[in-house]
Amino acid sequence: MPEERRARLTPDERRAQLIATGVNFLADHPLDELTMDVLAQRAGVSRPLLFHYFDTRQGMHLAVVTMARDSLLRASEPRDDLEPRDRIRDTLLRITEFVRQHQSTFHSLVRGIASGDPAVRRVVDESRDLNAQRLIDAFTELGTPDTPALRVAMRSWVAFTEETLLSLVIDRDEDPEQVVRFLEGTLDGVVAATGALQLG
Incomplete structure (x- = not known):
């Protein structure tokens, strides 16, 4: 009996395969x-064929970075069934585990994009904005006022966390529990400091 011919991919499936x-x-x-x-x-x-799907190298980079970013966001999506404090800790643990399992991908997202195309950098910045908003949601649920200072602090803390994960998880292979405890401590300190800062 002749072998079954492999099913042809649809254009969307082929594009997704190339991006992966x-x-x-x-x-x-x-x-x-x-x-x-x-x-x-x-x-x-x-x-x-690649130019058919992506037009330019920059377009291909944009698609690849978007998929990598979305993988990180899915892996760190907060659990609605947890209380805010537990939700933050659970999210940090899962982000840390993602970084351990996908070190080079995370490194490319955080450091390798700095000199890239502006559209590609925007994709990474969007993930930082979303992660900052997740933190703002958790802390406002805990009673922290949603102020301009809090928003600036959370966006900056997300960037700080990325560098911490690169240095402690990737470069030094520190214990994830200790890294998360360190991050939780810095997060509480940053949030506490926002109460003393009045921005217009």
């Missing part, structure tokens, strides 16, 4: 090294 191949590339390489030629070779497709 690009995200996998970030496991070992910075984003800047991901060219159309490299992705075509890894995916086993022609270079013109």
Whole structure:
């Protein structure tokens, strides 16, 4: 009996497959090294096919970074069934575990994007804004006033957390529980400080 022919992918499925191949590339390489030629070779497709799906190298980078960012956001989505304090701790533990399992991808998102295309940087900034908003939601639920100072503090603390995870989890392989306790302490300190700052 002849072998069944492999089902052809739809255009959306093919595009998703190509993007996933690009995200996998970030496991070992910075984003800047991901060219159309490299992705075509890894995916086993022609270079013109990639231009059909992405138009430009920048468009391909944007799609890859968006998928990587969305993976991080899904992995760290707060659990609605937890109280605010437990929700924050649970989220930090899951982000830390994501970083441990996807070190190069996280490194590319946080540091490798700095010199990239502005549209790509906006994708990463959107994730920072969303993570900051998640923290604001938790602390306002705990009774902290939603002030401009709190918003500035949470956005800055998210950037601080990214650098902490790079330094302590990736570079030093510190114990995740200790890292999370450290982050919780700094978070409480930052939130407490916002009460003394009145912004217009």
